[in-house]
Amino acid sequence: MLETRDLSIRFGGHVAVNAVSCAFAPGTLTAIVGPNGAGKTTYFNLISGQLKADSGTVLLGGRDISSLGVSARTHAGLGRAFQLTNLFPNLSVLENVRLAVQATRSGAHRHGLNLWSIWSDHTDLTRRAEAILATVAMLDKQHATVASLPHGDQRKLEVALLMALEASVFMFDEPTAGMGADEAPVILHLIRDLKKDKTKTILLVEHKMDVVRELADRIVVLHNGALVADGEPATVIASKVVQEAYLGASPTDAVTADAAPAESGPAGRAGRASAA
Numbered sequence: 564m565l566e567t568r569d570l571s572i573r574f575g576g577h578v579a580v581n582a583v584s585c586a587f588a589p590g591t592l593t594a595i596v597g598p599n600g601a602g603k604t605t606y607f608n609l610i611s612g613q614l615k616a617d618s619g620t621v622l623l624g625g626r627d628i629s630s631l632g633v634s635a636r637t638h639a640g641l642g643r644a645f646q647l648t649n650l651f652p653n654l655s656v657l658e659n660v661r662l663a664v665q666a667t668r669s670g671a672h673r674h675g676l677n678l679w680s681i682w683s684d685h686t687d688l689t690r691r692a693e694a695i696l697a698t699v700a701m702l703d704k705q706h707a708t709v710a711s712l713p714h715g716d717q718r719k720l721e722v723a724l725l726m727a728l729e730a731s732v733f734m735f736d737e738p739t740a741g742m743g744a745d746e747a748p749v750i751l752h753l754i755r756d757l758k759k760d761k762t763k764t765i766l767l768v769e770h771k772m773d774v775v776r777e778l779a780d781r782i783v784v785l786h787n788g789a790l791v792a793d794g795e796p797a798t799v800i801a802s803k804v805v806q807e808a809y810l811g812a813s814p815t816d817a818v819t820a821d822a823a824p825a826e827s828g829p830a831g832r833a834g835r836a837s838a839a
């Protein structure tokens with residue numbers, strides 16, 4: 564379980580993320596939506612560690628990871644897609660994935676300088692790397708150098724590396740932005756596949772509502788840095804708060820996951836989904 568509690572950051576006088584409390588369960592794809600400048604990317608940066616919060620905490624599996632840097636959070640299982648700096652452009656696709664697999668097995672499989680164990684380790688790592696490449700449908704490109712891959716394949720490879728690193732959380736910030744019409748479906752297909760693995764927690768920032776509608780199990784809406792709606796997709800999309808957020812007006816109404824139809828009212832969790 565990934566969770567943020569009262570997470571906030573300000574830039575000068577501007578509160579970019581304002582006391583956001585939210586928990587993300589394994590096996591769930593949560594779409595995070597909101598108008599430009601709502602704080603979605605900043606929220607991701609706070610979760611992945613690119614930015615340190617002014618206040619609030621980030622918890623992963625019940626552990627407070629707020630004070631950890633980016634690489635320690637990656638090691639803990641937080642996978643921010645398309646931000647990896649550890650791709651080796653001159654090595655092959657297979658070698659890159661094998662190195663990532665090896666990184667998660669630091670020393671565990673070492674039995675001294677024994678040629679047999681080195682060889683069997685290598686075979687194990689290669690098998691695992693090949694299995695991951697098969698999952699992202701890149702086995703046929705395993706011997707290509709990373710630098711020679713088209714943009715879409717490089718992005719697929721980055722997701723493969725997150726799998727190799729055994730990420731439990733996959734974060735995608737507008738994954739198809741800047742992609743060609745032939746490349747975008749490939750990434751969406753990959754996210755769809757990832758969703759089938761019910762142990763993964765997936766966070767997706769996406770402006771395209773057709774993509775959100777298809778993939779999201781849940782939608783969280785940010786507006787002016789605050790969480791203003793959270794719930795089942797159809798309900799959130801139809802809500803006044805979303806209609807208004809997308810029109811850029813100030814929301815006056817809040818929706819929560821269990822706020823059903825008017826008569827039940829905003830009781831219970833209303834405090835969490837405070838309107839701006």
Ligand SMILES: Nc1ncnc2c1ncn2[C@@H]1O[C@H](COP(=O)(O)OP(=O)(O)OP(=O)(O)O)[C@@H](O)[C@H]1O
Nearest residue numbers: 574577578579597598599600601602603604605606
């Ligand atoms: N490093 C920074 N320094 C100062 N202000 C920043 C910084 N990063 C973000 N902001 C501001 O914080 C607010 C939230 O920005 P953010 O990029 O998180 O929005 P977003 O929801 O991702 O928008 P978009 O949909 O356009 O990607 C904006 O007003 C932005 O200008």
Ligand SMILES: [Mg+2]
Nearest residue numbers: 603604605736
């Ligand atoms: Mg953004």
